Amino acid sequence: MFTLYGERFASRLLLGTAQYPSPATLRQAVEASSAEIVTVSLRRESARARAGQGFWELIEQLGVRVLPNTAGCRTAKEAIATAEMARELFGTPWIKLEVIANDDTLQPELFGLVEAATILAAEGFQVLPYTTEDLSVAERLVGAGCAVLMPWAAPIGSARGLINRDGLRTLRAYFPDTALIIDAGIGAPSQAAEAMELGYDAVLLNTAVAKAADPVRMAAAFARAVEAGRLGFEAGLIEPRDMATPSTPVAGTPFFKIDRVS
Amino acid sequence: MRRCSLQILLNGEAVATDARTLDELCASLGFAGARVATAVNGSFIASNKRALTPLSPEDEVEIVAPRQGG
Numbered sequence: 001m002f003t004l005y006g007e008r009f010a011s012r013l014l015l016g017t018a019q020y021p022s023p024a025t026l027r028q029a030v031e032a033s034s035a036e037i038v039t040v041s042l043r044r045e046s047a048r049a050r051a052g053q054g055f056w057e058l059i060e061q062l063g064v065r066v067l068p069n070t071a072g073c074r075t076a077k078e079a080i081a082t083a084e085m086a087r088e089l090f091g092t093p094w095i096k097l098e099v100i101a102n103d104d105t106l107q108p109e110l111f112g113l114v115e116a117a118t119i120l121a122a123e124g125f126q127v128l129p130y131t132t133e134d135l136s137v138a139e140r141l142v143g144a145g146c147a148v149l150m151p152w153a154a155p156i157g158s159a160r161g162l163i164n165r166d167g168l169r170t171l172r173a174y175f176p177d178t179a180l181i182i183d184a185g186i187g188a189p190s191q192a193a194e195a196m197e198l199g200y201d202a203v204l205l206n207t208a209v210a211k212a213a214d215p216v217r218m219a220a221a222f223a224r225a226v227e228a229g230r231l232g233f234e235a236g237l238i239e240p241r242d243m244a245t246p247s248t249p250v251a252g253t254p255f256f257k258i259d260r261v262s
Numbered sequence: 263m264r265r266c267s268l269q270i271l272l273n274g275e276a277v278a279t280d281a282r283t284l285d286e287l288c289a290s291l292g293f294a295g296a297r298v299a300t301a302v303n304g305s306f307i308a309s310n311k312r313a314l315t316p317l318s319p320e321d322e323v324e325i326v327a328p329r330q331g332g
Contacts, residue, residue, distance in 0.1 A: 016332035026330075041331025044273040044324065045298050047291040052327020056297050059328065069331045077304060084306035085299035085326055156332070184332075206332035 002201045004037075004179055005094070005126040005147055007065075011036045012196065013226045014067065014181065015219070016206025023058050025215050030062050033219035037065045039096055039204065041072075042086055067128065069096040074109070076116035083120050095120060096150070096183075097129045106156040106184075108132055114140045121145030130183050133167035135174055142178060149175065150183035150204065153195060157207045159187025162194055172199045189218075189225030196229025197237060271322045285312035287323065298327050 001008045015035040020026040030038060040059060045052045059066060068086035073079040076099060083095040097117055101109035108131050117127045121144050128148045129141050138149055151171060154160035162168055163185070172180060182195040183204040192203045203226055212218035250256075268279050272287075281287035284300055284307055300307045301324040307315050317323070 016330075018330035018332045020330075039331050041329045042299065042326040043329040045293070045296075045327035046273075047293070050292075050296070050327075052298070052329055053296060055330060056328040071331055081301050081304055081306045085301060085324075088306075088308060089297060089299040089326070089328060 002179065004128075009036050009202075010034075011223070011226075012202040012230055013192075013223055014039065014202055014204040015209060016204070017059070018206055019210035020215060023055075026210075027058065027062060028216045029209055029219040030064065032216045032223065033209065034223045035064065035219075037067050038062065039067045039069050039206070040090065041069050042082065042089055065094075066090050066092060067094050067096050068092065069130075070098045070116075071100075073099055074112075075099065076112040076119070079112070079116040080119055083116075083125060084123075087125065093124060093126045095125050095127055097127050107152070110134065110137045113137070114144065117141050117146055118144040128181070133164055133171045135171065138171060138175060142175065146178075148179040148181060150181045152184040153182050153191065154185025156184040158185050159208060160185055161187060161191035162198075165194075165198070168195070168200070169198055189221045192222055193225040193229035193232070196226055197232050199233050202226075268317055269319055270317060271320070273324060279317070281317060283313055284315040284317060284323065287317060288312060288325065291325070293325060296327070298325050300325055 001010055002012055011034045013033055013035050014037045015030055015033050016039045017026055068090045070079040070082040073082055079097060079099045086095060087093060099109045099112040099116055101107045113129055113131060117129050120127050127146045128150050129146055130150050131137055133151045141149060154163045179201045181202040181204050182200050186192050186203060186205045187208050195203050209215050209218045270277060270279060279287055281290050302315060303322050
């Protein structure tokens with residue numbers, strides 16, 4: 001179990017709801033993932049198409065917690081207004097706070113992120129900021145009231161995995177009591193397992209499942225990888241070493257001769 | 263004949279409306295009771311404040327709804 005803003009969850013996999021080939025596939029993928037939290041967004045609603053109304057019915061049927069995002073916002077002001085609209089629309093104080101710096105990397109705009117997080121936390125939001133592994137920014141965010149940090153593994157949708165593993169290790173060690181969720185850049189179940197083995201509390205992903213050849217099977221694969229990685233972390237990984245050490249007992253080896261030992 | 267007195271920007275598109283308030287605008291678009299949220303000129307307007315929010319020429323109105331997200 002892990003805790004987000006006082007609520008406990010059994011699944012450590014959070015799933016995005018975008019880019020699936022069909023609503024039915026989305027529903028099946030969420031079920032196969034065992035995710036208890038899914039991310040959603042808000043977008044302009046057309047009076048004619050009314051796409052949002054149908055999407056909301058689907059989400060309600062899933063019976064999961066929603067984590068609305070501020071995807072696409074470029075400034076703190078945009079992100080704050082979007083968060084306020086999301087709080088009313090989804091009836092939750094949770095906000096996955098994204099302030100985006102540029103189109104090429106979709107990396108967080110960290111100055112705007114800290115500004116928006118500070119204001120939103122003061123307004124009573126429970127902020128889950130999409131950030132980098134930068135320690136000084138993380139300190140500012142925690143200082144602003146964020147009980148959760150969501151560092152990227154790699155640029156959104158890039159599927160590159162943990163490109164700054166050392167930085168993510170340091171962040172984990174530096175904030176032992178803050179919930180840390182890897183958000184973005186995960187492409188394979190093995191990468192999710194690696195994040196969990198580092199001691200991260202959870203993994204949030206979307207594209208790796210939604211754009212897989214078989215999203216439902218991939219959702220199941222990620223569920224197992226996240227669980228395996230967490231179990232491995234809890235069990236205590238052995239330290240890597242440069243040279244070999246025999247696993248089979250040396251004592252009693254047949255044909256053993258002491259002069260062979262260097 | 264319907265008289266459209268106000269030019270506004272609705273979800274990024276120029277439109278003419280005879281709605282006097284944000285609430286009337288939402289109703290005229292069939293959004294009364296719909297799951298939508300609103301902002302005017304970059305600031306959030308709560309649903310219970312829409313009737314108290316008059317529209318002015320060139321106002322930039324956003325009406326949003328739940329959508330897929332990552």
